[in-house]
Amino acid sequence: MKPLIRKPCVVANWKMQGSFEKIETFLKQLAHNMVDVNQLEIIFCPPSVYIDSVKKLILKNKALHPLKLGIQNTYCEQTGAFTGEISPLMAKEIGCDYGLVGHSERRTLFHEDDTLVARKVLAAYHANLVPILCVGETAKERDEGKTFEVLSRQLEVVFQQLSFEWLQTIIIAYEPVWAIGTGVPLASESVEAVNVYLRDYLARYDEKLKHLVRILYGGSVKGDNAKSFFAMGNVDGALVGNASLQVETFLTICRDAVSIMNQ
Numbered sequence: 591m592k593p594l595i596r597k598p599c600v601v602a603n604w605k606m607q608g609s610f611e612k613i614e615t616f617l618k619q620l621a622h623n624m625v626d627v628n629q630l631e632i633i634f635c636p637p638s639v640y641i642d643s644v645k646k647l648i649l650k651n652k653a654l655h656p657l658k659l660g661i662q663n664t665y666c667e668q669t670g671a672f673t674g675e676i677s678p679l680m681a682k683e684i685g686c687d688y689g690l691v692g693h694s695e696r697r698t699l700f701h702e703d704d705t706l707v708a709r710k711v712l713a714a715y716h717a718n719l720v721p722i723l724c725v726g727e728t729a730k731e732r733d734e735g736k737t738f739e740v741l742s743r744q745l746e747v748v749f750q751q752l753s754f755e756w757l758q759t760i761i762i763a764y765e766p767v768w769a770i771g772t773g774v775p776l777a778s779e780s781v782e783a784v785n786v787y788l789r790d791y792l793a794r795y796d797e798k799l800k801h802l803v804r805i806l807y808g809g810s811v812k813g814d815n816a817k818s819f820f821a822m823g824n825v826d827g828a829l830v831g832n833a834s835l836q837v838e839t840f841l842t843i844c845r846d847a848v849s850i851m852n853q
């Protein structure tokens with residue numbers, strides 16, 4: 591049983607996939623089968639260009655009102671001559687409450703380093719967006735026994751600039767890079783071990799954070815394995831990529847989150 595204070599959370603990250611038509615179908619089916627949102631927070635992160643329209647679809651359908659919107663990436667400034675970038679303030683204005691920051695695809699493919707990630711987290715907070723901070727080691731780093739060292743480094747740059755008030759709301763997503771999109775997740779016991787480490791890390795900043803901050807797992811979470819993660823005491827939900835594109839699979843994951851994490 592999770593402390594009530596950490597509401598279970600499942601995030602759908604569609605990355606640069608789908609279409610408006612697919613989103614409409616997804617939302618329609620989600621509305622018909624909505625899970626108990628008193629027991630689960632669901633955050634949808636569609637490609638940014640659709641967010642405004644998605645917000646309108648949500649407002650039109652009462653069953654979807656509890657669905658939260660997240661943006662996949664925002665810049666570290668609110669306004670200015672930054673062609674192609676997305677302002678956190680503007681994301682908030684069109685209806686986002688959350689923002690992914692530091693996803694491994696951003697870190698690897700777009701060369702975002704820890705310092706930029708930290709600036710983006712700060713800018714998100716200033717815009718009233720709650721950051722979902724993604725951290726995780728590569729296969730090489732894991733093989734070299736550097737997982738905890740890497741996670742500490744990724745967290746430290748961010749944490750040292752945040753007050754307790756902000757830190758208590760952050761969501762951390764532990765996503766081992768090598769498990770993303772491969773169909774091969776990390777074993778649930780190993781995820782639990784990392785999340786326990788992350789919780790102890792939080793306690794170094796303030797003991798209360800250990801109990802307040804939600805820590806998710808991401809990396810090949812699917813309909814048939816989500817349960818194993820949710821059964822772990824220190825996993826508060828999932829950040830789901832591929833499996834969130836199919837509404838039935840996504841709903842299975844959400845239902846498992848409700849039934850297992852609220853037992």
Ligand code: 13P
Pocket residue numbers: 603693765769770771772773808809810811829830831832833
């Ligand atoms: P997959 O679920 O496709 O492995 O992706 C995980 C992820 O990167 C979510 O942000």
